[in-house]
Each structure stands twice: as structure tokens, then as C-alpha cells.
Amino acid sequence: MEEKIYFDHITEKTDCYFLEYSPPVSSIPFASLTVTYVSEVAAEEVATDLEKLAGKWITRYPVPVMASAFDRHGDLINLENVRPISHVTATLDDGEPRYRWELLEDEEFPEELKSQGYLLEIYSDLNFRTQSEVSAKARENLKPIRTAKRLLIVWSVVVPIAIALIEFFSPLWLSVIALVYSFWKAYQQWLKMTGRKEKSDRELEREKDASLKEHHHYHCKLNPDGFLRLKVENFQKMEEDQIQKKYDSISTSN
Incomplete structure (x- = not known):
């Protein structure tokens, strides 16, 4: 079984939007393109942009690409008033982009797109990581969390037990100090409650x-x-x- 590979994503921006192109992952037979607008835009303009951009990217990388658009709030832009659905998939037909405003069946995608060797050849200019490398990085990122968890256990469990043992086995003079400190804290609180301390x-x-x-x-x-x-x-x-x-x-x- 081939190990999964993850290619780097590509980001670009214009004055009114930014996009992210993501190559296929594992058994997904198409790339994805998300276009996020940072200003108001009409639905027809969005649909035209998606077709133009999908055509650009499938020409650059001959892999079917599904394109979607989002507004500045992160919500999917509904295009059903101007197109059948809100997503367009660009495929190649005799070397020319074909735009399909519909959901494609798996068998409509070329079988070679499931081959890592084929994808490595197409995306030869992109860096990639293997599943094992991604897992190793994830374990590395979890180390600080594990350390914090251990510290929490120490402060929540070990320290109270240690304090209890010290109090039990401590000499009389240490108990007196603790008692005096408690009275002092109570006195400070009384000053605050009566307004005698700012x-x-x-x-x-x-x-x-x-x-x-x-x-x-x-x-x-x-x-x-x-x-x-x-x-x-x-x-x-x-x-x-x-x-x-x-x-x-x-x-x-x-």
C-alpha cells in the first residue's frame, strides 16, 4: 500500500480576493481551488472568475479541479441564481478546459490520477510530505501539550500531597508560622472589608x-x-x- 503524500498548497491574491490551490490527496481524484473575496462581488462575476481560474489551473497542472468561492465572512457564496450549483469542476477535453457545473461521478475522472507516481510527475515543482513525516511532526507538536499536562498533574496532585505530608510531619514551630500567616491574611481581609485599607x-x-x-x-x-x-x-x-x-x-x- 502506497504511503499518502501531501503536496504544498499554492496561494495567490488580487485586489479583491485570495485563492488557495490544493493538489489531490490520497484517493481524491481532483484538486481543489478556493477563492475567498475580501470585498463585495456579484454572483455572476464570481461564477465567471471561477471558470477563468479553474481553466488557468488545469492548464498549469492537467488535473481536474473543483472550484468554490467564499465571502469575507467565510461563508460559501451561493451561485444557484446564476448557475445550476455553487461549484464548478474543470476537466480537460481534447486538451481544452471544459467547465461542468455539476457533481461528477468517480468513474469520470482519469484512473491515473490515483497514482502517486503520476502526481509526482505533474507536481514536480511542488514540495511534498509523506504520511510518516506528517505524523512525526504532529507528535513533535504534541510534546509541549504533554509537558503542560504533566505539570498540571504535579500541581494538582503531587504538590497538595506534599504539602499535606509536610504539615503532618512538620515541627511545632512551622505550624506556629503557618497559623500566624493565616491570622495576618485574615487581618488584611478585615482591613479591606471595613475600608481601612486602600x-x-x-x-x-x-x-x-x-x-x-x-x-x-x-x-x-x-x-x-x-x-x-x-x-x-x-x-x-x-x-x-x-x-x-x-x-x-x-x-x-x-
Whole structure:
């Protein structure tokens, strides 16, 4: 059984969108092309762009490519008012691109597209990684998480047990120190509660945050529908910001 290979993706951008071209993976017999617009665009223009771009990429790499478009919120752009479906698949017919606004059956794709050797020849200018390399990288990325988990176990389990043992076996003088410290903490708390001790800027900031949270929670309970709309708007704004950051990160030289 052949080991899976993963080719690098290709990104490009224009003034109004960025695209990502992804070669086939494993048994998927076609490449994918996603076009994400960062400004408003008409459906007919999107459909025309998808055909033009799909034709460009299948000419560059003779592999069937399915193209889809997304708006600046990350939602699929619905093209069913101007085309049969929202995705176009470009294939080669006598060496010329053919655009099919329909879902193709597996048997309609050339059988050689399932061969890694064939794909390696077509995508000879792209770097790729094997399944074992991807798995090794994933294990490497998990190491910090495992370390953090071990530290959490130490602080949550080992440290309390150690403190309990110290308290049990500690001499009398250590218990006295602990008792004095407890009384001092209680005295400090009494000063704060009676207003005899000024609160630090950090404590004031915490109280302010807590008050704001309670205020927001109260009004959210009064208007749950409005709160739901606000959440949706916030999620859309976050998605829009992420898309804009990705757009800005793409070099115009790609």
C-alpha cells in the first residue's frame, strides 16, 4: 500500500480576493481551488472568475479541479441564481478546459490520477510530505501539550500531597508560622472589608471587570434574542478579521 503524500498548497491574491490551490490527496481524484473575496462581488462575476481560474489551473497542472468561492465572512457564496450549483469542476477535453457545473461521478475522472507516481510527475515543482513525516511532526507538536499536562498533574496532585505530608510531619514551630500567616491574611481581609485599607489598582481593575460582566449578564438575560444576534455578529467579525489577516499575509509575488 502506497504511503499518502501531501503536496504544498499554492496561494495567490488580487485586489479583491485570495485563492488557495490544493493538489489531490490520497484517493481524491481532483484538486481543489478556493477563492475567498475580501470585498463585495456579484454572483455572476464570481461564477465567471471561477471558470477563468479553474481553466488557468488545469492548464498549469492537467488535473481536474473543483472550484468554490467564499465571502469575507467565510461563508460559501451561493451561485444557484446564476448557475445550476455553487461549484464548478474543470476537466480537460481534447486538451481544452471544459467547465461542468455539476457533481461528477468517480468513474469520470482519469484512473491515473490515483497514482502517486503520476502526481509526482505533474507536481514536480511542488514540495511534498509523506504520511510518516506528517505524523512525526504532529507528535513533535504534541510534546509541549504533554509537558503542560504533566505539570498540571504535579500541581494538582503531587504538590497538595506534599504539602499535606509536610504539615503532618512538620515541627511545632512551622505550624506556629503557618497559623500566624493565616491570622495576618485574615487581618488584611478585615482591613479591606471595613475600608481601612486602600485597594490596589489591580484589585480595582478586577472588581470593575466583575461588575461589567454582571451588568452584561443581566442585560443578556433580559434580551436573549439580542444577545444571540450579537454573538453571531461577533463570530462573523472574528472570521472576517482572520480572513483579512490571511489575505494580508500572502505575498503579492505568489
